[in-house]
Amino acid sequence: MIEDRMKYQKKSSTDMIRWELRSSAAENREYLKMVTHPNYHSPSNQTTFSETMEDYYRRMREVVHGLGKAISKTLGMEESFIEKAFKLESGFDVSAMNLYPPNFKSKGSIGVPDHTDPGFFVSLIQDINGGLQILSHQGKWIDVNYMPSNAILINTGDHLEILSNGKYKSHVHRVVVDNNNVKRVSVATLHGPSLDAFVKPMPEFLDDALPPNYDGATYKHYLEANGQHLIDVQSNIQQFRHN
Numbered sequence: 001m002i003e004d005r006m007k008y009q010k011k012s013s014t015d016m017i018r019w020e021l022r023s024s025a026a027e028n029r030e031y032l033k034m035v036t037h038p039n040y041h042s043p044s045n046q047t048t049f050s051e052t053m054e055d056y057y058r059r060m061r062e063v064v065h066g067l068g069k070a071i072s073k074t075l076g077m078e079e080s081f082i083e084k085a086f087k088l089e090s091g092f093d094v095s096a097m098n099l100y101p102p103n104f105k106s107k108g109s110i111g112v113p114d115h116t117d118p119g120f121f122v123s124l125i126q127d128i129n130g131g132l133q134i135l136s137h138q139g140k141w142i143d144v145n146y147m148p149s150n151a152i153l154i155n156t157g158d159h160l161e162i163l164s165n166g167k168y169k170s171h172v173h174r175v176v177v178d179n180n181n182v183k184r185v186s187v188a189t190l191h192g193p194s195l196d197a198f199v200k201p202m203p204e205f206l207d208d209a210l211p212p213n214y215d216g217a218t219y220k221h222y223l224e225a226n227g228q229h230l231i232d233v234q235s236n237i238q239q240f241r242h243n
């Protein structure tokens with residue numbers, strides 16, 4: 001029932017659960033965002049949902065630690081490099097459950113406009129293929145339209161870009177609803193550093209020819225720049241990037 005969801009509509013800056021309905025030419029989706037780590041928050045009236053999803057988010061924490069090790073190695077660093085830099089043990093995770101209307105019910109062709117996401121990485125699952133697009137190095141939109149049904153898509157976030165001084169890039173992506181005849185559901189979880197972790201380009205990625213390309217900030221400060229709330233988990237990378 002929509003009334004059950006509407007009670008989580010925008011209220012205060014301390015909200016750990018947030019529901020919104022966006023229906024305009026610029027954005028067509030309904031979403032529920034909730035903080036899932038270090039403390040798990042879920043709608044109190046949905047028992048089955050909570051158990052299944054809590055299990056999913058718990059298992060995803062194993063992926064967070066595993067990718068922390070693996071990506072540290074790809075950067076030529078020791079295994080615990082990212083774990084320590086982001087204080088992953090108390091990493092701030094926010095999950096967005098998105099519901100996109102079929103094209104004939106939307107107000108335009110855009111589900112979510114182009115953006116990057118803050119944090120270490122985003123994990124994404126979906127019920128049907130169709131809609132997610134990633135911007136390539138050449139500036140072309142690539143359809144993510146061949147994901148097996150049990151796959152999890154990993155998209156790198158702003159803070160891996162900042163930490164590695166741009167070696168890793170935070171990928172620009174968007175959702176289009178053009179070709180969808182049926183609604184689409186996705187769960188995008190933004191796995192972030194700890195709110196008090198101060199993230200800056202690490203000295204290992206700097207030299208005389210390569211000065212820091214980003215200003216450092218705590219994750220909390222980064223998320224709240226431009227007056228946003230933590231639960232909105234909006235990218236503010238333009239404000240922290242030097243060029």
Ligand SMILES: O=C(O)CCC(=O)C(=O)O
Pocket residue numbers: 096098112117124126131132173174175186187188
């Ligand atoms: O639904 C999708 O495929 C992506 C959603 C997304 O980019 C987001 O919630 O940040």
Ligand SMILES: [Fe+2]
Pocket residue numbers: 115116117122173188
């Ligand atoms: Fe996103």
